[in-house]
Amino acid sequence: MTDPNTPMTPDPRRDGIILTDAQKKRRRERSIAIALALGVLVILFFAVTMVKGPAVLVRPM
Secondary structure, rough: OOOOOOOOOOOOOOOOOOHHHHHHHHHHHHHHHHHHHHHHHHHHHHHHHHHHHHOOOOOOO
């Protein structure tokens, strides 16, 4: 068991994945596309709710 008061030293073999500039650019473009698609869905759901009006909340129990 290690002492909880001693700081953990990073393992030099685990630097992680280093992305190239092209990969970073594609990741950013993909993130923007996902955000736009999510925004369109939110607007679509809001518009459908507004078109249906308050009748959406009136349901028989």
